Amino acid sequence: MRSRKPTPRPTALVLSLLAVLALPPAYARAPVACADFHGNTNAAWLETHPLAPGTAQVSALGELQARARQQQIDLLEAARNAPGDDVQKLLGDFWASGLDEAAVERDGANAIAPLLERIGAIRRDRDVAPAIAALHQVGIPVAFNFSADVDLADLTRHVGYFSQGGLGLPDPAYYTRSDADTQALLGRYRAYVEQILALTGTPADALSEQSALVVDLETRIARASRSPADLRDPRSRYALVPVDGFGKQYKKLQLEDFLEAQGVQAQQVSMADQALFQTLETLVDDLPVAQWRAYLQWRVGDAMAPYLARPFRDASFEFRGRVLEGLTAPPSREQQVLDAINLAAGPMLGHQYTLRYLDDATAARAKAVASQVRAVLGEALDADTRMGADAKAVARSKLAGLQIEIGRPQRDLDYSLQPMGRGSFGGNMLIASTWRHASEMRRIGQANAGRRWSVLPQTPALAYDISQNRLVVTAAMLQSPVLAPGDSEASAYGAYGALVGHELTHAFDARGRYVDDRLELRDWWSAADVTAWNGMAERIARQYSALAWPGLEGIQVNGMQTRDENVADVAGVELAWRAFGKAQPDAAKAEKQAFFEAWARLWAENAAPAEATRRASIGVHAPGQWRANQPLANLDDFGGLYGCRVGAVMRNKPEDRISVWPGLTPSE
Template sequence: MTPRPFACALVLALATGLTAPDAGAAKKRAPAKGKAPAAANACSDFYAYANSDWLRAHPLPSGGAASVSALGQLNDRARTQQIELLQGAMTAPQGEVQKLLGDFWASGLDEAAVERDGAQPIAPLLGRINAIKSAKDIPASIAALHQVGIPVVFNFGADIDLRDLTRHIGYLSQGGLGLPDPAYYTRGDAETRALLGQYTTYVEKILALTGTSPDKVAAEARLVVDLETRIAQASRPLIDLRTPRNNFAPVETSKLAKQYKRLQLGDFLKVQGVKDDSVSIANPALFAQLDNLAGSLKPDQWKAYLRWRVGDAMAPYLAKPFRDAEYDFRGRVLTGLPAPSRQQAVLDAINLAAGPMLGREYVNRYLPAATRSRAEEIATQVRAALGAAIDRDSRFSAAAKTEAKAKLDRLGIEIGAPKRDLDYSVQPMGRGSFGSNMLIASTWRHREEMKRIGRGNADRRWDVLPQQPALAYDIAQNRLIVTAAMLQPPVLDTGKDIAAQYGAFGALVGHELSHGFDNRGRLVDAKQELRDWWTPAETSAWDAFGNRIAAQYGGFAYTGLSGTRVNGTQVRDDAIADLAGVELAWAAYRNAQSSASKTAQQDFYKGWASLWAENLSPAAASERAATDVHAPGQWRANAPLMSQTGFGEAFGCKAGSPMQAAADRQIKLFP
């Protein structure tokens, strides 16, 4: 994951002094004058001490963002780099992929051309839909729209086969709705009905823009909402979709043609290029309903629905009337978010449809070989430190240690970009039509996504793009993933001492690797099979340790909020991982730099604290306190260090001081 910093504020020690007594017979004591607050030091609040310059230099903008953070700046820098790359590809492309990207970018920035284009980019799709004559024409149109990256009626994508984590299978799942929750179509409360009315107005606008005459637009919109309501009634509540097992039900693809004759799912898979022997259909009742609707509803209702779905999906990439209609509902009504700048909107479109293309070029430009090498070196040494920690972990039995070490031996480290590249043969884009380029790129990406389906393909790609800052442990594939965009300050600053690199990047690596061997990682064994390889005694020992962490964090005041404490139970699991990350990175650093100076050792801990620098508004802090599984930045920085003997020695902190717990109160994961 990309670590997310949280609410931060300086906790300052107050000092008071006494003035000299007044002259006079009564000798009254004058009122005390307050002195300026003492600056935090390393032993009182290391977060404030290490980040003092950053915090002063980055106040919250008045009337602007609710938070400013060091890691947020990393995200901003990655976006700026992407834009710089696309600008260069537009003016002087180096190679065919950059030519595609440069043309895509140029077509999106040319707003005058987008306006002239109107609805022309989707005209071929609308023409095919309008040519539907009978029920037998509907399945082919559904398949064709999926092929260009516009999922209609249902969703279909690649994901892990829970019977065999080394492969992906296709998942046929619920979708095809214009509203984000099926309940919006079926609830009867006034607020939901009002929202459905606003949605119907939006459907009318899009239908009018895709060719419906004014006298028919209201009737066609009702047909669209009626069809979507029928789909929603057979769909499961969103909460039921959160558990992977609930969404996994493999069936043989050879049986689909007979089971869903009118929907023609067998032919659908052939059009998508899928030749696998099984797919997952977790809600067969939904697909039975869809199969029935494909044969029972009149073609005109299907045509209205399909035209609406095309217009809605493509609205952000078409002329202003489409964009305005889409933003009025999805922006203002559903999310309340401001409209993105033109540049940001085009960048978002490229990442959506051609993200792996941009990622390939991003890695080539922004990830030096030396930086990749340093990241691999540190990650490898942290992995070795984890192996040594497992050996001495008293919570694990001999059998569990054997399983953990086998899993660790197989753990992969992938830095920068996925190991397997893609096929970049794509229809030329040109600069004439942004909407058409969006469809070309979306068709390409769908084609490449479908290649993930089949045996031995589960590690084909990441679920994050190289140009997006991310560092994550992939539990299914037992691999550490570090994107190119993540290997920049404050995560990996090659301009700083190597100690700081271990303290920041190394500790994040340790955090993520620990997830392979914690209460989540225990559910996947060394052979990538789903089974719990812990005993009840090991589970009990882990829970007892987790309770200590929860109690520790529950005693911290939530930074920036009066009268609120950190929810220790809520943040427990990631707090344990933070502690693991610091401990493992410190062990790896000391193994690599056994004679490090005290200054270098201090740099290690400063590197860790620098990750979490943030200024946050009270409203944002309040929201995160209620929902976030991470502690505020102040405590992410400070809490793991309070039990580190190395920290106390590096900064001369006495036992019992705020930043150095007494020996009998220290909490260590790998003592």
């Protein structure tokens, strides 16, 4: 062993230098907390998560999504190898059939052969409507869409919605615009239609004629359809009409029989665009049966292409993936199969996911923290001087009725469906899609809207459901960096609690004002309430508009475009900070700092210039740096805790400080 020589005692300057050199490179270059808290807190993460070639963005919440996907894959692998019950057997067989690419190739297009045979048997116009109904039953909507959704006149129940659909292109305008780019896209679409028709049995010498018939029929539907902008307001898609009389009004479409085929016995449905359905009625009557056969054949092939043999998958990806979505390569086979299972059997997988990955203690903790943030919001509403007496009464009542639902929706699933084997992935897809469609149809006419979530439990999500006045927190959301077993109370409130506060604020903001405490659609704010809220919100918008978009030269955050989400971020931190103070009144300085660090870690991200430019142009959220920093710069307690001078980047001057819930500041 070599002897050690005496080491001179270093100076304070040398100690400081050694401390910096001993840290990872990211920390060596980390911004000062009072100049950029996001960069300071996330320095190591930002250094160790560079963008891989071809990657648009990496983020902490993106990692959470990737982990949830892997958990689903692990669950399905376990179900494939050692299923514990009948449901796991179903899921395991579904998964195995999709991963067995050799079996998929052997199966070819066998899964859709019965559907194609049914379409081929259409001889008269009266045969068209039953074929349309049969395809809807297996989850392939053609000619139009029919779905279950909340009744806008009674948000506690579901009604059936007849709406436009049946097109292979995402916007009706693609069929009618005459500019060169649209015409080029339409030409590529026509070529794709020909590919699918060829794969589904159309002879080569008839492909050009048959594809022309398909595009012509879709163009006629498109001309009778409305633009996406016209449909943005849900009220434009809602109009209850009696089912009685459908038999006479829609003799060719046979909509009364259609509803019976879907298992729907409701006396009313929504049909906001009766002119469209009159057009469809005329098309069934006037167009040759051969044209309808070609169209239905194409729609089956296109809808099922991702689940069939490689020629189908390749054709679908080349147009839908590469041309329409701009993808350079298809997802991995695992991801494709997982997407299919979530589409067709998502609630089934979600139930199993929750049982496996969400423990009772974490769910109870999530409920407790959210309840405490909700209680603080009650204090904020009581102290709010913006709201008039009438609005405040509605707000208090609305908050009292606001429910917190954790993990998965509390509803029973009916697992009665045809058994799945491992020989036909396409066949299993149709079995599962039929089950999912029937499950949706059973909602119609029922007062069960409160038992439905619009998001699957295996998808990370924490959201306020405006139609049901509830906070929904999925099982997949309750893990790092949001809320994980072992997280300190400070971290739980700083990350999860602030997200809860963000979402609960939406119940009482410029969006929440349109649904009242009785779940009725009406504006419960007065003109003075609107003016007061907008005054605060516009100050926040101006504040964010002064911020540069990270990584982009000469581009600022669009404060008006991101206004409502920025307001909710500021509000969420305020509410969670107060709730943490009440839960841990004697918290040490390090614990308080852990609160803010947990918030900042949520927004760690690196984005490519093209992705950043896209988000700056159309996104409703500010970039991660400002989602982390700006709410803290408005909260004087943060600046005081970190010793930031007044007027520093992370500690706004009093006249520049904005509070969404001013009754909560200063903290106790």
